[in-house]
Amino acid sequence: MERIPILKMGDFLLVTIQVDLYDQLAENLESDLINTINKHRSKGVLIDISAVSIIDSFMGRILGNIAVMAKILDAQTVVVGMQPAVAITLVELGLSLNGVISALNVEKGMDLLRAKMYNGGNEDQIDDDNDGQ
Amino acid sequence: MQNDILAGLKNYENKLNTIWTKNLLDKGSTDGATEEEESKEFTSLFLDALKNGATSENLNSSKFEKLYDLLAGISISRAKRGFSPRETAQYIILFKEAASSILSEIESDPAKLYTANLELNGIVDNLTIMTFESFMKGREDVIARQTDEISEISTPVIRVWDGVVALPIIGTLDSSRTQIVMENLLQQIVDTESSIAILDISGVPAVDSLVAQHLIKTVSATRLMGAECIISGIRPEIAQTVVHLGIDLTGIITKATLASALQTAFEMLQLTVVKRK
Numbered sequence: 001m002e003r004i005p006i007l008k009m010g011d012f013l014l015v016t017i018q019v020d021l022y023d024q025l026a027e028n029l030e031s032d033l034i035n036t037i038n039k040h041r042s043k044g045v046l047i048d049i050s051a052v053s054i055i056d057s058f059m060g061r062i063l064g065n066i067a068v069m070a071k072i073l074d075a076q077t078v079v080v081g082m083q084p085a086v087a088i089t090l091v092e093l094g095l096s097l098n099g100v101i102s103a104l105n106v107e108k109g110m111d112l113l114r115a116k117m118y119n120g121g122n123e124d125q126i127d128d129d130n131d132g133q
Numbered sequence: 134m135q136n137d138i139l140a141g142l143k144n145y146e147n148k149l150n151t152i153w154t155k156n157l158l159d160k161g162s163t164d165g166a167t168e169e170e171e172s173k174e175f176t177s178l179f180l181d182a183l184k185n186g187a188t189s190e191n192l193n194s195s196k197f198e199k200l201y202d203l204l205a206g207i208s209i210s211r212a213k214r215g216f217s218p219r220e221t222a223q224y225i226i227l228f229k230e231a232a233s234s235i236l237s238e239i240e241s242d243p244a245k246l247y248t249a250n251l252e253l254n255g256i257v258d259n260l261t262i263m264t265f266e267s268f269m270k271g272r273e274d275v276i277a278r279q280t281d282e283i284s285e286i287s288t289p290v291i292r293v294w295d296g297v298v299a300l301p302i303i304g305t306l307d308s309s310r311t312q313i314v315m316e317n318l319l320q321q322i323v324d325t326e327s328s329i330a331i332l333d334i335s336g337v338p339a340v341d342s343l344v345a346q347h348l349i350k351t352v353s354a355t356r357l358m359g360a361e362c363i364i365s366g367i368r369p370e371i372a373q374t375v376v377h378l379g380i381d382l383t384g385i386i387t388k389a390t391l392a393s394a395l396q397t398a399f400e401m402l403q404l405t406v407v408k409r410k
Contacts, residue, residue: 080359084319087354102359104326109359 004029006036012044012113013037013075014106018051026062033066037073044113045070048106050081060095067100076116077101080109138249141239142232143180150176153231160227162220171207175228178203189255204260205267212271221268222261229257288314290321297398298327299391301366303336311347315354322360329398330355333391335366345380352385361386361401365394 002025007014013036015029033045047063049055055063067077080103090097103109142149150173157163157172178200187196204225211221232253240246283304293299298321302314318330332351337344348364355362365388367375375382388394399406 082358084316084323084354084358087319087357088315090357091350091354096353097357102357104322104328104359108326108328 003032006033008036008040008042011042011117012046012110013040013042014046014048016048016051020052020054021059023058026059030062030066030069034069034073037070037075042075043117045075045077046106046109046113047077047079048081048109049079049086050083050105052086053083055086055090057093057095060090060093060097063100064095064097067097071099076113078103078109078112080104080106135245135249138236138240138245139180139183142183142235145235145239146176146180149231149235152234153228156227156231157224160220160223162216162223162227164214168207171203172228175200175203175207179228183256187256189252189259192256192259200260201263204264208264208267209271209274212268213275218265218268221264225257225261225264229253229261232257284310284313288317290317292321292325292327293331293395294398294402296325296327296402297329297331297395298322298325299331299333299395301333301336301391305339306334306337306344306347308343308347311344311351315347315351318351319354319358322355322358328360329401330360330362331391331394331398332362332364333366333394334364334371335368335391337371340371340374342378342380345375345378345382349380349382349385363388363394363397365389365391 004015004017004019004025007016013033015033017029019025021029036042037045045066047066063079070077077099078101079097082102101112103112153172153176154163154169157168182196182200185196187194191197207224208221211224233250236249236253237246240249288300288302288310291299291301298318300314300318300321304310306314318332321327322330332348334340334348340348352362352364363386364382367387367389386397388397396406
Protein backbone atom coordinates (compact mmCIF):
# COMPACT_ATOMS: atom_id res chain seq x y z
CA MET A 1 0.00 0.00 0.00
CA GLU A 2 1.17 3.49 -0.82
CA ARG A 3 2.48 5.45 2.12
CA ILE A 4 3.80 8.92 2.75
CA PRO A 5 7.35 8.78 4.14
CA ILE A 6 7.93 10.21 7.61
CA LEU A 7 11.50 11.33 8.24
CA LYS A 8 12.97 11.77 11.68
CA MET A 9 15.21 14.79 12.15
CA GLY A 10 16.37 14.90 15.75
CA ASP A 11 13.45 15.91 17.87
CA PHE A 12 11.28 16.68 14.89
CA LEU A 13 9.48 14.70 12.24
CA LEU A 14 9.45 15.85 8.64
CA VAL A 15 6.64 14.83 6.32
CA THR A 16 6.83 15.97 2.71
CA ILE A 17 3.70 15.28 0.78
CA GLN A 18 4.66 15.00 -2.89
CA VAL A 19 1.46 13.57 -4.28
CA ASP A 20 -2.11 14.73 -4.24
CA LEU A 21 -3.71 13.13 -1.23
CA TYR A 22 -6.68 10.89 -1.47
CA ASP A 23 -8.74 10.04 1.56
CA GLN A 24 -7.25 6.63 2.42
CA LEU A 25 -3.72 7.97 2.07
CA ALA A 26 -4.52 10.86 4.38
CA GLU A 27 -6.01 8.57 7.00
CA ASN A 28 -2.96 6.31 6.86
CA LEU A 29 -0.72 9.34 7.23
CA GLU A 30 -2.65 10.41 10.30
CA SER A 31 -2.23 7.09 12.10
CA ASP A 32 1.37 6.55 10.94
CA LEU A 33 2.34 10.01 12.08
CA ILE A 34 0.77 9.68 15.52
CA ASN A 35 2.44 6.29 16.03
CA THR A 36 5.81 7.70 14.96
CA ILE A 37 5.48 10.67 17.30
CA ASN A 38 4.77 8.24 20.11
CA LYS A 39 7.65 5.96 19.15
CA HIS A 40 10.32 8.68 18.94
CA ARG A 41 8.82 11.00 21.55
CA SER A 42 9.09 13.78 18.96
CA LYS A 43 8.59 17.40 19.95
CA GLY A 44 7.55 18.78 16.63
CA VAL A 45 6.06 17.82 13.28
CA LEU A 46 6.70 19.63 10.02
CA ILE A 47 4.25 18.91 7.25
CA ASP A 48 5.39 20.23 3.88
CA ILE A 49 2.45 20.64 1.52
CA SER A 50 4.18 22.80 -1.07
CA ALA A 51 3.56 20.20 -3.78
CA VAL A 52 -0.10 19.79 -2.92
CA SER A 53 -2.36 21.69 -5.27
CA ILE A 54 -5.73 20.53 -3.99
CA ILE A 55 -6.96 20.37 -0.42
CA ASP A 56 -10.61 19.61 0.22
CA SER A 57 -12.55 19.90 3.44
CA PHE A 58 -11.70 16.32 4.40
CA MET A 59 -7.97 16.93 4.01
CA GLY A 60 -8.33 20.16 5.94
CA ARG A 61 -9.98 18.29 8.76
CA ILE A 62 -7.25 15.61 8.75
CA LEU A 63 -4.60 18.32 9.05
CA GLY A 64 -6.51 19.84 11.94
CA ASN A 65 -6.85 16.43 13.58
CA ILE A 66 -3.15 15.70 13.24
CA ALA A 67 -2.35 19.00 14.94
CA VAL A 68 -4.68 18.30 17.86
CA MET A 69 -3.52 14.68 18.28
CA ALA A 70 0.14 15.72 18.15
CA LYS A 71 -0.55 18.40 20.73
CA ILE A 72 -1.96 15.77 23.06
CA LEU A 73 1.29 13.84 22.62
CA ASP A 74 3.18 17.09 23.36
CA ALA A 75 4.34 17.79 19.82
CA GLN A 76 3.80 20.99 17.88
CA THR A 77 2.59 20.80 14.29
CA VAL A 78 3.71 23.27 11.65
CA VAL A 79 2.28 23.21 8.14
CA VAL A 80 4.70 24.73 5.64
CA GLY A 81 4.63 25.88 2.04
CA MET A 82 0.92 26.13 1.48
CA GLN A 83 0.19 27.42 -2.03
CA PRO A 84 -1.84 30.61 -2.46
CA ALA A 85 -4.64 28.80 -4.29
CA VAL A 86 -4.89 26.24 -1.49
CA ALA A 87 -5.01 28.97 1.15
CA ILE A 88 -7.80 30.76 -0.73
CA THR A 89 -9.75 27.52 -1.09
CA LEU A 90 -9.46 26.72 2.60
CA VAL A 91 -10.62 30.21 3.56
CA GLU A 92 -13.54 29.99 1.14
CA LEU A 93 -14.43 26.63 2.67
CA GLY A 94 -14.43 28.31 6.05
CA LEU A 95 -11.58 26.18 7.37
CA SER A 96 -9.06 28.41 9.08
CA LEU A 97 -7.17 25.40 10.54
CA ASN A 98 -7.20 26.67 14.10
CA GLY A 99 -4.47 25.08 16.15
CA VAL A 100 -2.24 24.58 13.12
CA ILE A 101 0.71 26.91 12.83
CA SER A 102 1.84 27.81 9.32
CA ALA A 103 5.20 28.83 7.95
CA LEU A 104 6.27 29.91 4.49
CA ASN A 105 8.90 27.21 3.93
CA VAL A 106 10.62 24.30 5.66
CA GLU A 107 13.45 26.51 6.83
CA LYS A 108 11.17 29.01 8.53
CA GLY A 109 9.10 26.16 9.93
CA MET A 110 12.20 24.63 11.46
CA ASP A 111 13.15 27.97 13.03
CA LEU A 112 9.66 28.28 14.41
CA LEU A 113 9.77 24.82 15.99
CA ARG A 114 13.21 25.45 17.46
CA ALA A 115 12.06 28.75 18.91
CA LYS A 116 9.15 26.94 20.51
CA MET A 117 11.34 24.22 21.96
CA TYR A 118 13.85 26.55 23.50
CA ASN A 119 11.12 28.69 24.93
CA GLY A 120 9.14 25.78 26.26
CA GLY A 121 8.05 27.61 29.41
CA ASN A 122 7.08 30.66 27.44
CA GLU A 123 4.96 28.89 24.89
CA ASP A 124 1.82 30.90 25.29
CA GLN A 125 3.55 34.11 24.54
CA ILE A 126 5.15 32.71 21.41
CA ASP A 127 1.85 31.32 20.35
CA ASP A 128 0.43 34.78 20.58
CA ASP A 129 3.25 36.21 18.54
CA ASN A 130 2.69 33.73 15.80
CA ASP A 131 -1.00 34.28 15.77
CA GLY A 132 -0.24 37.94 15.74
CA GLN A 133 -2.66 38.75 18.51
CA MET B 134 -31.87 62.00 -56.91
CA GLN B 135 -32.41 63.60 -60.30
CA ASN B 136 -29.37 63.76 -62.49
CA ASP B 137 -29.53 67.48 -63.12
CA ILE B 138 -29.61 68.26 -59.41
CA LEU B 139 -26.78 65.84 -58.85
CA ALA B 140 -24.69 67.45 -61.55
CA GLY B 141 -25.46 70.86 -60.04
CA LEU B 142 -24.32 69.68 -56.62
CA LYS B 143 -21.12 68.35 -58.15
CA ASN B 144 -20.43 71.75 -59.69
CA TYR B 145 -20.97 73.43 -56.37
CA GLU B 146 -18.82 70.98 -54.43
CA ASN B 147 -16.22 73.57 -53.50
CA LYS B 148 -18.85 76.04 -52.42
CA LEU B 149 -20.55 73.35 -50.37
CA ASN B 150 -17.28 72.67 -48.59
CA THR B 151 -16.70 76.35 -47.98
CA ILE B 152 -20.15 76.90 -46.48
CA TRP B 153 -19.86 73.77 -44.36
CA THR B 154 -16.42 74.70 -43.00
CA LYS B 155 -17.54 78.25 -42.33
CA ASN B 156 -20.62 77.06 -40.42
CA LEU B 157 -18.52 74.64 -38.42
CA LEU B 158 -16.08 77.38 -37.48
CA ASP B 159 -18.92 79.76 -36.60
CA LYS B 160 -20.43 77.22 -34.23
CA GLY B 161 -17.04 76.26 -32.87
CA SER B 162 -17.70 72.62 -33.71
CA THR B 163 -14.35 71.92 -35.29
CA ASP B 164 -10.74 72.40 -34.37
CA GLY B 165 -9.97 73.92 -37.74
CA ALA B 166 -7.62 72.89 -40.48
CA THR B 167 -7.00 69.34 -39.26
CA GLU B 168 -10.49 68.33 -40.21
CA GLU B 169 -10.77 70.23 -43.47
CA GLU B 170 -9.18 67.46 -45.54
CA GLU B 171 -11.48 64.86 -44.02
CA SER B 172 -14.47 67.09 -44.68
CA LYS B 173 -13.51 67.47 -48.33
CA GLU B 174 -13.08 63.74 -48.68
CA PHE B 175 -16.44 63.24 -47.02
CA THR B 176 -18.20 65.57 -49.47
CA SER B 177 -16.66 63.93 -52.49
CA LEU B 178 -17.49 60.43 -51.20
CA PHE B 179 -21.01 61.59 -50.46
CA LEU B 180 -21.51 62.89 -54.00
CA ASP B 181 -19.89 59.76 -55.44
CA ALA B 182 -22.32 57.62 -53.49
CA LEU B 183 -25.27 59.61 -54.83
CA LYS B 184 -23.92 59.32 -58.35
CA ASN B 185 -23.61 55.56 -57.94
CA GLY B 186 -27.30 55.40 -57.16
CA ALA B 187 -27.29 55.54 -53.38
CA THR B 188 -30.68 56.70 -52.13
CA SER B 189 -32.56 56.85 -48.86
CA GLU B 190 -34.16 53.55 -49.94
CA ASN B 191 -30.92 51.57 -49.85
CA LEU B 192 -29.19 52.97 -46.77
CA ASN B 193 -27.56 49.65 -45.92
CA SER B 194 -26.22 48.97 -49.39
CA SER B 195 -22.54 48.70 -50.20
CA LYS B 196 -22.74 52.04 -52.04
CA PHE B 197 -22.53 53.78 -48.67
CA GLU B 198 -19.74 51.62 -47.34
CA LYS B 199 -16.80 53.95 -47.98
CA LEU B 200 -18.77 56.91 -46.67
CA TYR B 201 -19.71 55.07 -43.49
CA ASP B 202 -16.12 53.97 -42.89
CA LEU B 203 -14.81 57.50 -43.27
CA LEU B 204 -17.53 58.92 -41.04
CA ALA B 205 -16.94 56.28 -38.36
CA GLY B 206 -13.24 57.16 -38.42
CA ILE B 207 -14.02 60.85 -38.04
CA SER B 208 -16.42 60.30 -35.13
CA ILE B 209 -14.09 57.93 -33.27
CA SER B 210 -11.20 60.33 -33.62
CA ARG B 211 -13.49 63.14 -32.44
CA ALA B 212 -14.46 61.09 -29.39
CA LYS B 213 -10.81 60.53 -28.57
CA ARG B 214 -9.96 64.21 -29.03
CA GLY B 215 -12.62 65.06 -26.47
CA PHE B 216 -15.33 66.68 -28.61
CA SER B 217 -18.73 66.87 -26.96
CA PRO B 218 -21.63 64.81 -28.37
CA ARG B 219 -23.34 68.04 -29.44
CA GLU B 220 -20.32 69.20 -31.45
CA THR B 221 -20.00 65.84 -33.15
CA ALA B 222 -23.68 65.72 -34.07
CA GLN B 223 -23.46 69.29 -35.34
CA TYR B 224 -20.64 68.33 -37.67
CA ILE B 225 -22.97 66.27 -39.82
CA ILE B 226 -26.06 68.40 -39.28
CA LEU B 227 -24.22 71.46 -40.59
CA PHE B 228 -23.31 69.47 -43.68
CA LYS B 229 -27.00 68.96 -44.29
CA GLU B 230 -27.68 72.66 -43.90
CA ALA B 231 -24.91 73.55 -46.33
CA ALA B 232 -26.13 71.00 -48.88
CA SER B 233 -29.66 72.20 -48.41
CA SER B 234 -28.74 75.81 -49.12
CA ILE B 235 -26.88 74.76 -52.29
CA LEU B 236 -29.93 72.80 -53.38
CA SER B 237 -32.17 75.87 -53.08
CA GLU B 238 -29.69 77.80 -55.20
CA ILE B 239 -29.62 75.32 -58.06
CA GLU B 240 -33.25 74.26 -58.13
CA SER B 241 -36.10 76.73 -58.44
CA ASP B 242 -39.03 74.34 -58.90
CA PRO B 243 -40.52 73.95 -55.37
CA ALA B 244 -41.78 70.42 -56.01
CA LYS B 245 -38.42 69.18 -57.24
CA LEU B 246 -36.61 71.04 -54.48
CA TYR B 247 -38.88 69.44 -51.92
CA THR B 248 -38.19 65.92 -53.22
CA ALA B 249 -34.47 66.55 -53.37
CA ASN B 250 -34.44 67.92 -49.83
CA LEU B 251 -36.46 64.97 -48.59
CA GLU B 252 -33.95 62.62 -50.15
CA LEU B 253 -31.04 64.55 -48.67
CA ASN B 254 -32.67 64.48 -45.23
CA GLY B 255 -33.27 60.74 -45.42
CA ILE B 256 -29.64 60.02 -46.19
CA VAL B 257 -28.00 62.53 -43.89
CA ASP B 258 -30.25 61.67 -40.93
CA ASN B 259 -29.04 58.11 -41.19
CA LEU B 260 -25.48 59.42 -41.33
CA THR B 261 -26.17 61.40 -38.15
CA ILE B 262 -27.26 58.27 -36.34
CA MET B 263 -24.18 56.48 -37.66
CA THR B 264 -21.97 59.31 -36.42
CA PHE B 265 -23.49 59.11 -33.02
CA GLU B 266 -23.14 55.36 -32.77
CA SER B 267 -19.48 55.55 -33.73
CA PHE B 268 -18.95 58.42 -31.35
CA MET B 269 -20.39 56.40 -28.47
CA LYS B 270 -18.30 53.42 -29.48
CA GLY B 271 -15.20 55.60 -29.46
CA ARG B 272 -16.06 56.86 -26.00
CA GLU B 273 -16.75 53.35 -24.75
CA ASP B 274 -13.39 52.18 -26.08
CA VAL B 275 -11.72 54.97 -24.14
CA ILE B 276 -13.59 53.98 -20.97
CA ALA B 277 -12.81 50.29 -21.41
CA ARG B 278 -9.13 51.04 -21.89
CA GLN B 279 -9.09 53.21 -18.78
CA THR B 280 -10.86 50.51 -16.77
CA ASP B 281 -8.25 47.98 -17.82
CA GLU B 282 -5.47 50.34 -16.92
CA ILE B 283 -6.98 51.11 -13.54
CA SER B 284 -7.39 47.47 -12.59
CA GLU B 285 -3.84 46.80 -13.75
CA ILE B 286 -2.22 49.56 -11.77
CA SER B 287 -4.55 49.38 -8.80
CA THR B 288 -3.07 46.35 -7.08
CA PRO B 289 0.65 46.93 -6.78
CA VAL B 290 2.50 44.84 -4.23
CA ILE B 291 5.45 46.77 -2.84
CA ARG B 292 8.36 45.18 -1.10
CA VAL B 293 9.03 47.68 1.67
CA TRP B 294 11.62 45.70 3.57
CA ASP B 295 13.30 42.36 3.48
CA GLY B 296 10.44 40.09 4.51
CA VAL B 297 7.76 42.77 4.49
CA VAL B 298 5.42 43.48 1.58
CA ALA B 299 2.83 46.25 1.46
CA LEU B 300 -0.26 46.48 -0.68
CA PRO B 301 -1.93 49.89 -0.79
CA ILE B 302 -5.52 49.55 -1.95
CA ILE B 303 -7.00 52.59 -3.69
CA GLY B 304 -10.63 52.73 -4.72
CA THR B 305 -13.65 50.65 -3.95
CA LEU B 306 -13.17 46.99 -3.20
CA ASP B 307 -15.58 44.61 -4.87
CA SER B 308 -15.57 40.83 -5.05
CA SER B 309 -13.63 40.50 -8.30
CA ARG B 310 -11.06 43.05 -7.25
CA THR B 311 -10.61 41.52 -3.81
CA GLN B 312 -9.94 38.22 -5.50
CA ILE B 313 -7.17 39.82 -7.59
CA VAL B 314 -5.79 41.60 -4.53
CA MET B 315 -5.76 38.38 -2.53
CA GLU B 316 -4.11 36.32 -5.27
CA ASN B 317 -1.49 38.99 -5.96
CA LEU B 318 -0.68 39.37 -2.31
CA LEU B 319 -0.37 35.64 -1.64
CA GLN B 320 1.74 35.11 -4.76
CA GLN B 321 4.05 37.92 -3.74
CA ILE B 322 4.37 36.44 -0.26
CA VAL B 323 5.52 33.18 -1.84
CA ASP B 324 7.82 34.90 -4.35
CA THR B 325 9.53 37.20 -1.86
CA GLU B 326 9.33 34.81 1.10
CA SER B 327 7.93 37.63 3.16
CA SER B 328 6.56 36.81 6.55
CA ILE B 329 4.62 40.02 7.01
CA ALA B 330 2.10 41.63 4.69
CA ILE B 331 0.66 45.10 5.23
CA LEU B 332 -2.71 45.87 3.69
CA ASP B 333 -3.17 49.63 3.55
CA ILE B 334 -6.79 50.64 3.04
CA SER B 335 -6.41 54.40 3.47
CA GLY B 336 -7.51 54.83 -0.16
CA VAL B 337 -10.69 52.82 0.25
CA PRO B 338 -13.62 55.24 0.44
CA ALA B 339 -16.07 52.98 2.24
CA VAL B 340 -16.14 49.63 3.94
CA ASP B 341 -19.33 47.61 4.10
CA SER B 342 -19.86 44.18 5.58
CA LEU B 343 -18.93 42.48 2.31
CA VAL B 344 -15.64 44.35 2.01
CA ALA B 345 -14.86 43.65 5.66
CA GLN B 346 -15.58 39.97 5.01
CA HIS B 347 -13.13 40.06 2.10
CA LEU B 348 -10.47 41.67 4.27
CA ILE B 349 -10.94 39.03 6.97
CA LYS B 350 -10.65 36.30 4.34
CA THR B 351 -7.44 37.81 3.00
CA VAL B 352 -5.98 37.93 6.49
CA SER B 353 -6.98 34.30 7.16
CA ALA B 354 -5.46 33.16 3.89
CA THR B 355 -2.15 34.92 4.60
CA ARG B 356 -2.06 33.28 8.02
CA LEU B 357 -2.68 29.87 6.49
CA MET B 358 0.31 30.49 4.26
CA GLY B 359 2.40 31.15 7.32
CA ALA B 360 2.67 34.90 7.07
CA GLU B 361 1.11 37.64 9.17
CA CYS B 362 -1.18 40.33 7.83
CA ILE B 363 -1.51 43.83 9.24
CA ILE B 364 -4.31 46.14 8.14
CA SER B 365 -3.43 49.82 8.22
CA GLY B 366 -4.96 53.13 7.29
CA ILE B 367 -8.40 52.59 8.73
CA ARG B 368 -10.06 55.98 8.78
CA PRO B 369 -12.23 57.07 11.71
CA GLU B 370 -15.46 56.88 9.72
CA ILE B 371 -14.57 53.37 8.58
CA ALA B 372 -13.85 52.35 12.17
CA GLN B 373 -17.31 53.68 13.07
CA THR B 374 -19.00 51.79 10.25
CA VAL B 375 -17.23 48.57 11.12
CA VAL B 376 -18.34 48.77 14.74
CA HIS B 377 -21.89 49.74 13.79
CA LEU B 378 -22.08 46.81 11.41
CA GLY B 379 -20.98 44.55 14.24
CA ILE B 380 -17.96 43.17 12.38
CA ASP B 381 -15.41 41.51 14.61
CA LEU B 382 -11.89 42.60 13.70
CA THR B 383 -10.38 41.65 17.07
CA GLY B 384 -8.36 38.78 15.63
CA ILE B 385 -6.69 41.09 13.16
CA ILE B 386 -3.85 43.50 13.80
CA THR B 387 -5.01 46.95 12.78
CA LYS B 388 -2.89 50.07 12.75
CA ALA B 389 -3.80 53.67 12.04
CA THR B 390 -1.06 54.40 9.54
CA LEU B 391 1.28 52.56 7.25
CA ALA B 392 4.15 53.91 9.33
CA SER B 393 2.92 52.33 12.53
CA ALA B 394 2.18 49.10 10.66
CA LEU B 395 5.77 49.06 9.45
CA GLN B 396 6.94 49.70 12.98
CA THR B 397 4.90 46.73 14.18
CA ALA B 398 6.39 44.65 11.39
CA PHE B 399 9.87 45.63 12.53
CA GLU B 400 9.03 44.63 16.08
CA MET B 401 7.80 41.25 14.88
CA LEU B 402 10.99 40.73 12.91
CA GLN B 403 12.92 41.93 15.97
CA LEU B 404 14.41 44.85 14.09
CA THR B 405 14.94 48.33 15.46
CA VAL B 406 15.32 51.57 13.64
CA VAL B 407 17.63 53.96 15.46
CA LYS B 408 18.74 57.45 14.69
CA ARG B 409 22.43 57.92 14.02
CA LYS B 410 23.93 60.64 16.10
